[in-house]
Amino acid sequence: MTTPGGIGPRLRELREARGLSLSEVARRAGIGKATLSGLETGVRNPTLETLYAVTAQLGVPLSAALAADPAQEVSGAAVTATLLRTFEEPGVTFELYRLVVAAGTRQSSPAHQPGVTxxxxxxxGVLRAGPADAPLLVGAGGYVSWRADVPHVYEAVGGTDVQASLLIRTPHLR
Structure with a gap:
């Protein structure tokens, strides 16, 4: 589970650097203002889904919120993600995560910013993942790729936890 210590102040810093109000980011992310305030002050523990919703509205990759806490583990409804490494290239950020998807669970992820893959x-294990309207089935040793600027899902199929790696490519906004 996440520890909100470094994430909350980092979210506030990112929001303020963009000149956005708490209310505006909460509205855009589809979460309550009190929820976002609680995240920023460290009173609330962020879920993976909430962090993705907020960082997408700030135009930054998830790792920007985790910068204060390297190797941070973040959990959602089904997925536990651990940031392993962030790579920067001109115009793009790559984030490498270790994922565990609990057996028999499903998680919906909000759309990321435009161009994210x-x-x-x-x-x-066996995973159903990809765009919410057309997820793909992939088993051990398999690979799948999709545009993540649409709602997408991760679902462990069967009675085994899924162990996977996830590489997220986020183009920088201009």
Whole structure:
């Protein structure tokens, strides 16, 4: 589970650097103002879904919120993601995560900013992942890629936890 210590102040810093109010970011992200305030002050523990919703509205990759806490583990309804490494190239950020998707669970992820792609490799288990309207089935040793600027899902199929790596490619906004 996440520890909100470094994430909350980082979210506030990112929001203020963009000149956005708490109310505006909360509205755009589809979360309550009190929820966002609680995240920023460290009173609330952020879920993976909420962090993605907020960072997408700030135009930054998830790792920007995790910068204060390297190797931070973040959990959602089904997915536990651990940031392993961030790579920067001109005009793009790559984030490499270790994922565990609990057996028999499903998680919906909000659309990321335009142009974001996800590349996922499964090491154990069977996963249904990709755009919410057309997810793909991938088993151990398999690979799948999709545009993540649309709502997408991760669902562990069967009775085994899924172990996978996820590479997220986020173009920088201009």
């Amino acid at each position: 996800e590349d996922l490799t499964v090491f154990a």
